[in-house]
Amino acid sequence: MKNKVLILALLGIAFMVPTHGTEAQFLKRLGKKTKEAAERGVENTVERKAEQKAEEGTDKAIETVFGVPKKVMDKNGDTLNANSLEGIWHYESLEGVPGFESLNECGKKSNITYSGTNYHVLFYDNDCKLLTDSGGTFELEGNIMTVTAIAQDEMGTTKVKTTQTILEHGEDYLVIKDDLTGAVVNLTKSEQ
Incomplete structure (x- = not known):
């Protein structure tokens, strides 16, 4: 959500900037930042999923060692x-x-x-x-x-x-x- 707001704000600013040679550079940087933000989002999601799976595995191991088995x-x-x-x-x-x-x-x-x-x-x-x-x-x-x-x-x-x-x-x-x-x-x- 924060990334989306950031992207929209940056796009709004981009439309207010005069159209000169800097516009292409600005849009290129904006595209690069957007791509980086998207990659970070994917990495964070993958990281969270990995942590979740690790926690589930840990819970099962703790239940097996200290808890009561399914039997x-x-x-x-x-x-x-x-x-x-x-x-x-x-x-x-x-x-x-x-x-x-x-x-x-x-x-x-x-x-x-x-x-x-x-x-x-x-x-x-x-x-x-x-x-x-x-x-x-x-x-x-x-x-x-x-x-x-x-x-x-x-x-x-x-x-x-x-x-x-x-x-x-x-x-x-x-x-x-x-x-x-x-x-x-x-x-x-x-x-x-």
């Missing part, structure tokens, strides 16, 4: 919702928590029960001792679950809010990464 969608292409979580999910494996990398039968008794927007966790160690019996609420938006854990003891009630990323899911499997600890849990849905 967050299940085989039907449906996104996960709170209703599809309903039920009891048993731990199959737990990564990122020292001492619990491989779960034996006692550890695999550990489970998370989802009901509506509430959840309840029972976590057993490999000696069948109950380590965690807690719960809370969650909100699901896309593949991000915002979890509010509610813990009660003699001193009162404590609420801790964190997020978890659902890395993979299907009808009977779920892979969740806790964003606070970095732990990744593989769960399978129990048949009821």
Whole structure:
């Protein structure tokens, strides 16, 4: 737009200049400046397109490295919702928590029960001792679950809010990464 205004202004001036030998030189310079401005416009457009493509590539790379892959969608292409979580999910494996990398039968008794927007966790160690019996609420938006854990003891009630990323899911499997600890849990849905 600026180039167009500049060109029109220069053309207006050109028509006011007396018609002598300088007119040809002026028009030649004007033509040269117009051509240069057009070339700059094309270069700027190409540059902007290249930057845009680079940004898109960077976004995809960041999503691949840090984000959640497209396989967050299940085989039907449906996104996960709170209703599809309903039920009891048993731990199959737990990564990122020292001492619990491989779960034996006692550890695999550990489970998370989802009901509506509430959840309840029972976590057993490999000696069948109950380590965690807690719960809370969650909100699901896309593949991000915002979890509010509610813990009660003699001193009162404590609420801790964190997020978890659902890395993979299907009808009977779920892979969740806790964003606070970095732990990744593989769960399978129990048949009821």
